[in-house]
Amino acid sequence: MNATSMTVAGARLEWNPPERGRVAMFSLIAAEAAIFTIFVVAYLFYVGKSLTGPTPKDVLSVPVLYTICLLSSSLTIHLAATSLRRGSILSFGLLWVATITLGAAFLYGTAIEWYRLIYNEGFTISTNLFGTTYYSLLGLHGFHVVVGLLSLSIVMVFTLLGSVRSEHAERIDVLSLYWHFVDVVWIVVFTVVYLIGR
Amino acid sequence: MSTDAIALPGTELASQPFVARLHDWVTTVDHKRLGILYITFSLLFLLIAGVEAMLIRIQLIRPHNDFVSPQVFNRLFTMHGTTMIFFVIMPVMFGFANYLIPLMIGARDMAFPRLNAFSFWMTAFGGLLLYFSLAGANGLYGAGNAPDVGWFAYAPLTSQTFSIGHSTDFWILALLVSGFGSIGTAVNIIATVLCMRCPGMTLAKMPLFAWLNLVMAGLVILAVSPLTAAQIMLLVDRYLGGHFFDTQAGGSAVIWMHFFWVFGHPEVYVLVIPAFAFASEIIPVFSRKPIFGYSVMVAATIAIGFISMSVWAHHMFTVGMSSAANNFFVISTMAIAVPTGIKIFNWLATMWGGKIEFKTPMLFCIAFLFQFLIAGLTGIMQGAAPFDWHLGNSYFVVAHFHYVIVGGILFTLFGAFYYWFPKMSGKMCSEALGKLHFWLFIIGFHLTFDFMHIPGLLGMPRRIYTYEPGRGWDTWNFIVTIGVFFQAAGILVFLGNLIWSYFRGKAAGSDPWDAWTLEWSTNSPPPAYNFASRPVVKSRRPLWDFKHPADPDWNYE
Numbered sequence: 001m002n003a004t005s006m007t008v009a010g011a012r013l014e015w016n017p018p019e020r021g022r023v024a025m026f027s028l029i030a031a032e033a034a035i036f037t038i039f040v041v042a043y044l045f046y047v048g049k050s051l052t053g054p055t056p057k058d059v060l061s062v063p064v065l066y067t068i069c070l071l072s073s074s075l076t077i078h079l080a081a082t083s084l085r086r087g088s089i090l091s092f093g094l095l096w097v098a099t100i101t102l103g104a105a106f107l108y109g110t111a112i113e114w115y116r117l118i119y120n121e122g123f124t125i126s127t128n129l130f131g132t133t134y135y136s137l138l139g140l141h142g143f144h145v146v147v148g149l150l151s152l153s154i155v156m157v158f159t160l161l162g163s164v165r166s167e168h169a170e171r172i173d174v175l176s177l178y179w180h181f182v183d184v185v186w187i188v189v190f191t192v193v194y195l196i197g198r
Numbered sequence: 199m200s201t202d203a204i205a206l207p208g209t210e211l212a213s214q215p216f217v218a219r220l221h222d223w224v225t226t227v228d229h230k231r232l233g234i235l236y237i238t239f240s241l242l243f244l245l246i247a248g249v250e251a252m253l254i255r256i257q258l259i260r261p262h263n264d265f266v267s268p269q270v271f272n273r274l275f276t277m278h279g280t281t282m283i284f285f286v287i288m289p290v291m292f293g294f295a296n297y298l299i300p301l302m303i304g305a306r307d308m309a310f311p312r313l314n315a316f317s318f319w320m321t322a323f324g325g326l327l328l329y330f331s332l333a334g335a336n337g338l339y340g341a342g343n344a345p346d347v348g349w350f351a352y353a354p355l356t357s358q359t360f361s362i363g364h365s366t367d368f369w370i371l372a373l374l375v376s377g378f379g380s381i382g383t384a385v386n387i388i389a390t391v392l393c394m395r396c397p398g399m400t401l402a403k404m405p406l407f408a409w410l411n412l413v414m415a416g417l418v419i420l421a422v423s424p425l426t427a428a429q430i431m432l433l434v435d436r437y438l439g440g441h442f443f444d445t446q447a448g449g450s451a452v453i454w455m456h457f458f459w460v461f462g463h464p465e466v467y468v469l470v471i472p473a474f475a476f477a478s479e480i481i482p483v484f485s486r487k488p489i490f491g492y493s494v495m496v497a498a499t500i501a502i503g504f505i506s507m508s509v510w511a512h513h514m515f516t517v518g519m520s521s522a523a524n525n526f527f528v529i530s531t532m533a534i535a536v537p538t539g540i541k542i543f544n545w546l547a548t549m550w551g552g553k554i555e556f557k558t559p560m561l562f563c564i565a566f567l568f569q570f571l572i573a574g575l576t577g578i579m580q581g582a583a584p585f586d587w588h589l590g591n592s593y594f595v596v597a598h599f600h601y602v603i604v605g606g607i608l609f610t611l612f613g614a615f616y617y618w619f620p621k622m623s624g625k626m627c628s629e630a631l632g633k634l635h636f637w638l639f640i641i642g643f644h645l646t647f648d649f650m651h652i653p654g655l656l657g658m659p660r661r662i663y664t665y666e667p668g669r670g671w672d673t674w675n676f677i678v679t680i681g682v683f684f685q686a687a688g689i690l691v692f693l694g695n696l697i698w699s700y701f702r703g704k705a706a707g708s709d710p711w712d713a714w715t716l717e718w719s720t721n722s723p724p725p726a727y728n729f730a731s732r733p734v735v736k737s738r739r740p741l742w743d744f745k746h747p748a749d750p751d752w753n754y755e
Contacts, residue, residue, distance in 0.1 A: 020309040020393035027385040027419055034423035038457055042431065042442060051448040126439030129448050136434055136442075 021174040029181045032144070036185055039140055040192055043133040047197045050128035056198040059121050060134075066109030067190055070145075073102035074183045077152075077176045085169040093159045099179070100156060103149050110142050134193065141189050144182050151175055227311035228726060229296050232318050234622065236293025239322055240286045241693070246329075247281035248689060250274050252682055255646075259679040261667035271663035272346035277328070279349030280369065283465065284376055285325040287607060291472040292321075292383045294614060295411045297622065299387065301717035301724060302405045304396025304733040309389035317382035324376025331368030345369035348661065350462060351432075353443035353454040358436055367436065370429050377426045384418035387411055396716075398735040403755075405715045405738070406489060409496050410475035413503045414468055420507060421464035428457035452517060459510035466602065467506040471499060473607040474541060476614040477563050481545050483617075483713045484560035485552030488739060488751070491544045498537035498544075505534040515583045516590035524583045531581035538574055542567060557711075558632030562613030565640055569605030573598065576651070591661075594654025600647050612639070612692065619696065620710045624722040625703030631695040635688050642684025649677045714739035 048055075080095035114135075117123045125135040155175065158164050164172075214222075223231060254274050257265045266274065296314065300307055308314045331344050345365045347355050356366050391412045395404065432454075434440035441447035443454045482489045489495065511519060511527045519527075545567055554560065576598040580586045589595060612635070619627050653671040665671055709718040719741055720729055737743055737751035 015397040017393045017395055020389040023392050024310065024385050024389040027388045027415075028381075031381050031385070031419045031423045034420050035427040038424045038427035038460070039431075042453065042457075045450070045453060046448070049448045125434065126441070129441050132434065132440035132442055132449075136431065136440065140430075 019170060021171060022177070025174045025177045029177065032181065033185075036140065036188070039133075039137045040188060043137050043192055043197065046129045046133050050130045052128045054121065054123055054127070054130070056130060056134075056193070059117060059123050060194065060198055061113075062194045062198075063109050063113060066106045067186065069102045069109070070106040070186050071183055073099045073106075074180050076102065077179050081169060081172050081176050084164070084166055084172055087166040089159070089164065089166075092164070093156075096152065096156055096159060100149060100152050103145060103152065103179075107142065107145055107149070110138065137189060137193065141182070141185055144185065148179050148182050152179070225315075227307075227315045229300050229308045229311065229314060230622075230724060230726075232314050233293045233295075233297025235318055236289045236296060236321070239318075239325065240290035240293065243281050243285040243289075243325060244689075245693075247278050247286055248686065250278040250281070252686060254278065255679040255682045257663060258665075258675050260676065261665050261672055263664055266663070268663045269346065272348075272661075273344040275661055276345045276348050276369070280328060280345070280373070281325075282603070283349065283469070284373060285321070285328065287469045287603070287611075288376075288380060289321050289325075290611060291414070291469065292317075292380070294476075294618070295387055295414075295472065296383070298618065298717060299390055299408055299411060300394065301621075301720065301728060302408055302715050303391065303394060303399055304716050304729060304735065305390065305394035306728055308386050309394055310386050313382050313386050317379040317386065320379030320382065321376045324372045324374075324379065327368060327375060328372035331365050331372075334364070334368065350455075350458050352458075353432075353449075353451040354445055356432060356436070356454075357444060367433075370432055370436075374426060374429045374433075377422050377429070380418050380422045381426070384415040384422070387415035388419070391415075396733045396735060402493070403735060403738050406478040406492065406495055407475045407715070410471050410478065410499050413499045414471040414475075417464050417468045417471070417503055417506065421461050421468060424457055425461035425465075428454065428461070431457075452514075455514050455517060456511065459513045462513065463510040464506045466599075467502055469607055470602065471502070473566070473610040474499065476610040476617075477545060477566060479715065480559045480563050480610075480613050480617050481548050483711050484555045484557055484563075485549045486555070487548055487552040488714075488742075489544070490547035490550075491540075492738065494540060495544055498540045501537040502534060505530060505537070509534055512581055512583075512586070515586040528581060528583050532578065535574060535578055535581075542571060542574075557616075558627070558629060558636060559613040559617035561633070561636045562609045562616070565636075566606055566609040566613070569601060569609060569643070573601035573606055576601065589654060591659055592654040593658045593660055594651055596660045597647050597650035597654055600650070604643055604647065609639075609643075612636075615692075615696070617711070618717075619699065620706030621717055621722050621724070623700050623703070624706055625699050626706045626710060627699045627703060628695055631691055631698070635691040635695060638684050638691060639688030642681045642686075642688055645681025645684060646678050647681075649674050649681070653678075709741070712745075714741045716740055719744070 076095045076098045080092050080099060083089075083091040083095060123131055125131050152175070155164065155172065223235065226232060226235075253266060254271065257263055257271055257274075296308065299305075328345075333343075343365060345351075345368060347361060347366055347369065351366070351369065354360060391404070391408050401409075431440070431442040435442050435444060441449045443449050443451055445451055478489055478495060509527060509530045511523060512531045515524060515527075545563075549564075576594070580589060580595065580598060616627050616632050619625070653674045656670050656674075658665065658669075658671050658675075665675075706722050708720060708722050710722075711718070716729075716733055716735070717724070719733065733740065735743075737755050739751045743750040743752065
């Protein structure tokens with residue numbers, strides 16, 4: 001039988017299935033959220049169960065500045081995507097650079113915090129349960145920030161080469177979904193590590 | 199049944215040199231070829247894990263047997279379980295989903311063909327990594343080769359102290375790597391089903407196969423990810439000196455059980471929902487009736503998906519949880535039997551009053567109905583915590599989950615092979631060999647797994663490498679092992695049938711079963727582009743509408 005004949009004559013259909021990139025990104029975010037859930041559960045389960053010091057109160061300081069950096073990068077990436085949709089490549093590029101800078105500032109904040117903890121406090125992943133859960137959870141999140149920054153940088157390179165145009169707004173939106181997710185995870189991690197666990 | 203006028207790419211491939219054809223297969227991003235790669239890969243591992251099962255059963259055929267050493271026995275059951283779950287059933291289900299979903303929903307390919315190829319090769323390399331442990335796991339201490347910690351690898355057995363060498367690391371990495379592949383495939387299936395459907399195919403008009411695989415993919419997303427997280431934690435413990443599961447530093451061995459079974463129980467449904475999908479396509483075609491209660495089937499599947507996320511700790515009744523936790527998991531386990539029961543009634547109602555054709559695929563599906571019912575009933579027995587306290591970790595448990603996986607999943611899988619082999623190869627399978635396979639396998643299955651319940655009830659624990667004579671277990675173990683040889687013979691007939699039919703089978707034509715879903719509207723095997731023009735559908739059975747223009751389905755839906 002000919003496949004052509006499968007078409008029903010006279011069928012005029014409105015057919016707008018959802019955009020596949022968006023669906024795939026939401027699925028990936030669901031999977032990532034499940035991974036983070038397990039790490040957060042482990043962190044909460046082990047709060048106060050370390051047999052030896054140091055405790056979170058002894059060594060952790062609340063990273064307010066770097067948290068503001070990461071969270072405001074969600075705003076800049078949103079504005080960047082909106083500019084691109086409007087067709088303003090210059091403001092897209094500037095806001096994109098701002099997003100990368102804010103993300104990099106957050107990573108720098110994590111780096112100096114970890115340097116202090118490891119070299120000044122002698123507090124490592126094998127020190128106690130707190131160390132194991134703290135470095136794993138923040139490390140997993142930091143890894144996602146790194147992946148996000150790499151993806152953002154690839155887009156930056158293409159922007160500088162002049163090949164990003166307003167018809168790519170949908171793809172930029174999909175990428176910004178990932179970045180928003182990384183920020184939302186930070187809100188959870190911040191709450192768990194610095195507010196509940198400390 | 200004319201073929202399309204467009205010349206078929208692929209017909210000239212047969213004349214290419216072997217290296218060129220191999221290159222085509224290795225670099226392919228075509229969903230049909232990747233599907234066949236998945237299926238071939240899992241058949242290979244089915245043979246390996248099947249041989250492992252035979253060795254286990256030969257060791258247990260009589261008391262005080264010394265066919266294999268205790269150490270080898272531990273490796274055998276670990277490798278058998280891990281291989282069957284992660285490198286046989288999951289990939290074969292992904293293979294069928296890959297091959298069939300785009301054809302059933304009238305699409306050119308999966309949503310992300312390259313992600314598809316990436317996912318397959320991740321799974322394949324995961325499998326190779328697991329078996330590379332035989333050669334590569336000696337490690338510094340020269341201890342062990344294949345992993346021997348059991349397929350659920352309870353802490354603290356997996357810590358550096360008790361598992362020296364690298365065998366456990368190969369186990370962790372194999373599952374981590376194939377887990378990424380599974381998540382990639384799940385993302386792909388979800389995007390394909392939701393975004394690539396042909397015009398007119400609303401969600402309520404999709405074949406049940408696509409619906410059920412959508413739910414399966416959702417479960418993979420939510421179930422395999424926790425396993426990935428737990429494996430990362432185990433690596434942190436083993437390589438960075440972490441204490442997640444280190445009881446001496448205040449860590450908990452029980453939390454590994456929770457993390458593992460949060461994956462492990464939904465995983466059962468990841469495996470069985472595609473089996474339901476096969477049954478939901480095969481039973482209507484061979485009963486010559488549309489599926490009974492389409493929307494209820496969809497609702498029941500989604501309900502199973504949700505409830506399966508909240509039953510995991512019924513694997514842990516014997517650990518000693520609070521009675522509140524016990525009650526919760528008993529009730530949720532009982533609850534999941536309801537939507538599953540609804541499905542069984544729907545399949546029965548589909549057959550009721552139908553003009554049933556007892557072809558090989560249908561035989562396997564009918565056997566599935568009976569066997570899956572019994573598997574479900576023993577599941578409910580063990581879902582009651584007090585009963586499970588007596589039978590936890592006994593051969594009763596082993597018999598129960600093999601009843602699900604072999605009696606339920608493997609039987610429909612064989613049905614699916616016989617049903618879709620003509621589409622994939624263009625050749626019919628031999629009915630005579632198919633029936634021989636069926637009868638050998640069903641005799642072997644019942645000899646093995648019916649009688650395996652009894653030594654469990656008599657107190658025989660799982661994972662023991664031998665036992666004392668005179669405990670009343672001897673005869674039962676003997677019968678169980680005899681059944682394995684019938685099953686092995688069945689598998690050989692099955693593989694022989696596939697190979698013989700591929701070369702000598704009679705041509706199938708595009709629609710040998712007079713079926714109703716879109717994959718039967720294109721050639722067998724389908725051309726690379728699937729459909730010469732994009733199909734447009736108006737009902738759940740587009741080919742029925744095409745064959746019966748005077749009485750189309752959309753008048754009734």
